[in-house]
Amino acid sequence: SQQGEEDPQALSIQEGENATMNCSYKTSINNLQWYRQNSGRGLVHLILIRSNEREKHSGRLRVTLDTSKKSSSLLITASRAADTASYFCATPPDSLFGNEKLTFGTGTRLTIIP
Amino acid sequence: NAGVTQTPKFRVLKTGQSMTLLCAQDMNHEYMYWYRQDPGMGLRLIHYSVGEGTTAKGEVPDGYNVSRLKKQNFLLGLESAAPSQTSVYFCASSIRRAGAGANVLTFGAGSRLTVL
DSSP: SSEEEEOOOOEEEESOOOOEEEEEESSOSSSSEEEEEESSEEEEEEEETTTOOOEEEEEEEEEETTTTTTTTEEEOOSOOOOGGGEEEEEOOOOSSSTOOOOOOOOEEEEEEEE | OOOOEEESEEEEEEETTEEEEEEEEESSSEEEEEEEEEEEEEEEEEEEESSOOOEEESSSSOOOOOEOSSSEEEEEEEEOOGGGGGEEEEEEEOOOOOOOOOOEEEEEEOOEEEEE
C-alpha cells in the first residue's frame, strides 16, 4: 500500500506561474523526500525535509512539512518549460524501522504551458 | 561516472519465457532496489538488498527473484513471465545511513518490459 498520496494528480500552469503540489502520508516519519521524473527517465532526487523541520528551500523549490496533518507541499516558483515532469513524494515506512526502504506516491503530473 | 545502469532498456517476451534484468552501480552503494512503475500506481518496491549476498522482499515480490552476488550488481529475474509483469522497471541504489538517517536514492533510466 502507498504511504504517500500526491494531490492533484495533474496540474497545468502557464510558464512563470507558481506550481504547488501536495503529499499526504499515513504513518509517522522521520523524513520526507521529493523526486522528479521527466518523461521516459528515471527519478531524480530534489529535496529532503526532516520531521523536525517545517520548511526548506532549494533554488526555486520550497518544501513544507506539517507532521500534525501528515502532509507536505512542494512549491515551484517562476515555473519554466523544463519543469514539466511528474513529481513524487517518498517516505520511509515508519519512523523507527525500515529506513532502508522508501515508499513512493502515485505522483503529480505537472505541465508548464509556454 | 555512470551512476546506475540498467540493461536491457527494452525487451519483449512471450508468456512463460524467462529473463534477467541487470542493474549495475559504480558508486559503491550498499543498498540496491528494484521498483516497478505502472500507470496510476506509482512506484512499487519489488525486492531490495542491504548488502552483498542479502536480499529482502518488498511490496510486490511474487513472480520475481533477485540476487546480489556482487556489491555493484543487482539482478532481477522473471522465471515465467506473465502479461501482468508488463511494466517499466527501475533499479535504484543508495548509501547506508546509520540509525534514522535518510535514504536518498539514485535511479537508473528504466527498463521497459512487455509480456505478450
